[in-house]
Structure formats: structure tokens, C-alpha cells
Amino acid sequence: MKCILADDEFPSREELKYFIKEFSNLEIVKEFDNGIDVLKYIESYEIDVAFLDISMPGLDGISLAKIVHKMNSEIKIIFITAYKEYAVDAFEIQAFDYFLKPYSEERILSSLQRIEESLKENLKSEVTVDKITVLDNEKMYVINTEEIYYIEANGKQIKVVTKNGEFLSKNKISEITTKLNPDGFYKCHRSYIVNLDKVKEVMPWFNGTFMLRLKDINKEVPVSRGNIKEFRRLLSM
Template sequence: MLNCVIIEDEFPAREELKYFINNNNNFQINKEFENPIDALKYIEGNNVDVVFLDINMPELDGMSLGKIIHRFNKNIKLVFITAYKDFAIDAFEIKAFDYILKPYSEERIIKVLNNLVEELDKNDNENLIKDFNIKKITVNLDSKMVVLSTDDILYIEADEKETHIFTASNMYTSKLKISQLENILSENIFFRGHRSYIVNIDKIVEVEPWFNGTYILKVSNCNFKIPVSRNKVKELKEILTIK
């Protein structure tokens, strides 16, 4: 169930939006506000998943309010519903979930609500996978499917159409993208230090300085060295206590 807040100072527009939201069992309208200041106070102290807000409002415009909300809670989904198309770029700079122009259609609102539910389901599934602390994954070796212990993985490499998983004795393949494997594998054991590589932290035996302040990693039982992107160097240093 998604907890929603509506911030809209025009009564007819607010009632129409409420009608569509109330017809979807995945949503619950916790509060509705005409005044954005009152809305902000409520959002700061309560569990809110989605905020539907207009832009042209008294005291504090909706775009400024959206920026404040995004600053203190980036998980709240912001859906702007407004007659002003000029603020769309600003909205997506703060990662607004959607930007709907008035007068909106029933189909447009229903589509946004369905997209919000899909986003919630996706996030829940990713969190569930992480909570399971998966110890084995199924990979491919030639024509066979092999159940592989994650403890045996040295590193993972993204290719164009598949992902390669390396152990000390074999290279396996998977149709899962490297980002999907990153979600599945424990972040306490595996480190994605490059867009194309994930490494088993327990298998790292050497860290070598590379160019432009980056590093390359040597893992046990492997001659290949794994690069670490510059934007991941700080995280690597924290993981391996590099001073």
C-alpha cells in the first residue's frame, strides 16, 4: 500500500485526482492540503511514499516544495500535476517520478498510478533478494546448467549479450545483466568497482595504483587484474581500509 499526500489549492482538481486514486486499491490518501507549508510539516513527520503536487500555490510554489522534499527524503516519489509546462526540466532534475499537464485524461492518471505500483514492486523484490543473502546461483557451462556457490566466484565481467562469471577453474555465463547480479549478491562480499566488473572482496590479494589515481585489483588464482573506476576509489579504500 502506497501512502499518498495531495497538495493542490484548487478544490475541483483535488477532488478529481482523489477519485482516481481512491479507485486503486494500491493507494491510500493520508492527507490533502491546500497550503504547501502545512503539507511540508506533515511530510517531514510522517511516512509518505508519493506526493502529488501542483506548482502554482500560495506562500511556497510546488517546485520549491518538491526540491525541499527531495533534499530530505529522496525515496518519496514526486508527481507534479500542473498547467505549467515550463517547469518540466526542473522537475526531472530533482528526479520527479512524473510530470502531468492539466487538463489531464483518465488514461494518463491511471498509467501513472500503475507505474508507481510497478516501481514499488520492483524495489520490494530487489530488497527481498538482498535479504535472502543468496549463497548459490545457477549459471551456464557449455550446454549444462550449473549451481555455483557464490563463495567460489572470483570476479564477474559484463559482456555485450551475457555476463561472465569466473572461478579458479572455469568461466561460466549468465543471461542476467551485471546490474541484476549486483542486486542478488551480498554487498558485504562483492564490490562493483567498475561498470563492467564485480569482484569478490574475499578473493582480493593485491591492490596496485594505476593511472589518474585509480587502482587495479589482483585476485587469488587468477592472472587477470580488475580495474577500479575513479569514482569508486573512495569506496574501495573504505572497504579495504586503505590510507
């Protein structure tokens, strides 16, 4: 369960970081002091929770949250601010919670517990399948998921690649992810899901990333920097 902190007040950020590290299982993957850098990060990396200060340079927390919600509505937004008057705006964009400074320890611990419970419920509700429906020249086919080598999102087009050809899917890549067996498939990049059983070679790439060479087909799939740690764990690297 990955989270980010965005607050231009360093002492406030440090205090919240202490509570998260000591009293939750959330992993803080990045800290920011402005909204623009948050947006750039979320465009490339997957997170579950975002703690956002409302008053930040570059892009305020409310405007940032509206953009983030459109990009990925599953990210839980928690606002942190010294001002009560933004509460209505926060909940209009379906914020998970709203912390006032100075922080109340009891309030934060209660919210952290609710966040973890909510994320765990989401995982429980995900149902894996062993078949998926794909399209080829307007015809529909049902294929076994074990036949899939990788899935690629290119804009609104979702491509499902097998040894025998490439197909299209009407589902979003985030929707497909929840249906596939997490032990066999990994979302190694914002735009790619790879079948780990089809990986033949892991090649070091730029900026500490990897490129995956697949069996049987002349294709390579990238692993983004934000997914390197989990990928190493999955493959016991």
C-alpha cells in the same frame, strides 16, 4: 545514495544543492551545465538519482532522460524547470518527480523524503543468495557464490569467473548485484563485480584509479574513479 545535478542556471543549481545537502542523505557526486556531459558521466559512473533541468544546451533534459532510462531504468529522474507544459512528457518516461522554478521549499523537502524512502525500500527488497546458476557449453551448473572471483559484463555477455573456469550467466550484471552479499562482493566498475575476499593486491592505476590483482588466478579487475571512495571505505584504506 549518489545523485547528480544538471542545470545551466548556476543560481538555481546552488539553491537546489543547498536543499539536498541540508535536508537529505543524498551525496552530490557531480554537477553539470549541459546534457552531453551528463550522458558521458552516466556511461562510466553509477548513480541513484539525477536532477535534470529540461532546457539545457547540447541535449535537453527530456531527450537525455529517455537515453538514461534505457541505460539504467533504476536511476530516479527528477526534472527541474520553469515550464509546466513538459509535465506530461516527463511522466511518460516514468520520472520520479517534477520541480517547478522558483522552488517551493515544502515541495522539495517532501520529494527528498520520498526519494530516500524509495531507495531504502529498494535495498530492503534485495535478497542475497549463496548459490548462482551458470552455463557452460549449454549445460547448467549451480555454484556457490564464494567460489566466484569476479563477474564481467562484455556487451550482452555476462561472464562468471572462478578458480576452476569461466562460465556464462543469462542475468544482467545489475540483477546479479542485487543477489550477492554486499559485504563480500562489490561492483567496482560498471562492467565488473569483484569478490573482495579474492583480492590479493591493490595497484594504483591511471587517473587515480586502481587495478585489483586476484588470488590464485592470473586476472586483474579495474576500479573506476566513481567507485574509488566507496572501495577505500570497504577496505579501510
